[in-house]
Amino acid sequence: MNVFAINKGVALELSVDEFEKQTYHMYPYYIKRKGKGLSLHAICPECGNPIQIVNMYGAEMMQKVTRKVVLYAKHAGRPVEGFPYWNEHEMKNCSLYKPSRLGNIEIRKNTKESEKIKNIIETKWRKIKQDIREITGINLKNSVMQHMYEVFMESKAYNYKAVNAYNIPYAMLRYQDAISIYGVFLFNSPMSRIVKDEINKNSRYFVIQGNRIRKKVNGFHKIGIYFTKYQNVKNKQYIHMVVYETNSSGRKAVIFKQKIEMKPWIYA
Known part of the structure; x- marks a missing residue:
C-alpha cells in the first residue's frame, strides 16, 4: 500500500518526508531491534492494524540514482x-490487505467500508471529477461525468473488494463503459501532453487544435477512451488508458495505450 495512518481513518500518502513529519522518529513508529537495525511501523488507515514500512531509507538513497527501490x-x-x-479478521477483510485486481467484481464483506466509499463519492464528487480529468488529461464534460457517476453508483461498484477509499477515481474509470471524448478540450495535467502528441501522431480521423479534439476528415467517426489491464508490479500499481477511434463503418482502431502509475487519492 502507499498510504499509512497515525490515527485509524485518517490516511496519509506514504513518503519519507510525510512519515518523518508525522512520527518525529519516535517509538513505536521507530523500533531498534537487536541485530536487525530499525524497524518502522504505523497503522493501516482502513482496518487499524499495524503495518510495516519497507524501504524507507533505501528508497530515499536509491531513488536519486536508479529509482528502482520502492517505498511501500x-x-x-x-x-x-x-x-x-491487532485483529486478524479485520486485517483479512481489509481492502488494502492483498488488494484485488481493479476490474474484479468480488463483493466486499465489510459493508461499513463500502458505505464509507459511497459516502466519499457522494460528498466529494466535485473533487473526484477534477481528479479524473487530471488522470486522463481530458476536460470531460459534466454530462459525461454525470453518466459515469450514475453507472458506478447504480451498479453499486463501491461494494467491490477491489475498490478502496484511495483508488476511487481509477475505479470509476475502470468500471465504466467507453467514454466519448470528441469535441472536448484537454485538461491541464501531465497526461494532456501525451494525449495531444499521440492523437496528432497516430489518429486517422482526429486532431487536437487549440487544445480541443476535432475531426480532420469528414465522416461519422468517433473517438473515445476506456481503462483496462490493472497490474501490481513490485509493489507499484498500474492501470492502462486506451484511446481508440472508429470509422463510419464502425471499425475500431487503437490510437495509443498509456500505462499509468496509480497514486493514492485522499479525500478528507
Whole structure:
C-alpha cells in the first residue's frame, strides 16, 4: 500500500518526508531491534492494524540514482510492540490487505467500508471529477461525468473488494463503459501532453487544435477512451488508458495505450 495512518481513518500518502513529519522518529513508529537495525511501523488507515514500512531509507538513497527501490507499506500480519490493536479478521477483510485486481467484481464483506466509499463519492464528487480529468488529461464534460457517476453508483461498484477509499477515481474509470471524448478540450495535467502528441501522431480521423479534439476528415467517426489491464508490479500499481477511434463503418482502431502509475487519492 502507499498510504499509512497515525490515527485509524485518517490516511496519509506514504513518503519519507510525510512519515518523518508525522512520527518525529519516535517509538513505536521507530523500533531498534537487536541485530536487525530499525524497524518502522504505523497503522493501516482502513482496518487499524499495524503495518510495516519497507524501504524507507533505501528508497530515499536509491531513488536519486536508479529509482528502482520502492517505498511501500504492508500489513505486519501479527501484533507489533507499541501498537495495542491487532485483529486478524479485520486485517483479512481489509481492502488494502492483498488488494484485488481493479476490474474484479468480488463483493466486499465489510459493508461499513463500502458505505464509507459511497459516502466519499457522494460528498466529494466535485473533487473526484477534477481528479479524473487530471488522470486522463481530458476536460470531460459534466454530462459525461454525470453518466459515469450514475453507472458506478447504480451498479453499486463501491461494494467491490477491489475498490478502496484511495483508488476511487481509477475505479470509476475502470468500471465504466467507453467514454466519448470528441469535441472536448484537454485538461491541464501531465497526461494532456501525451494525449495531444499521440492523437496528432497516430489518429486517422482526429486532431487536437487549440487544445480541443476535432475531426480532420469528414465522416461519422468517433473517438473515445476506456481503462483496462490493472497490474501490481513490485509493489507499484498500474492501470492502462486506451484511446481508440472508429470509422463510419464502425471499425475500431487503437490510437495509443498509456500505462499509468496509480497514486493514492485522499479525500478528507
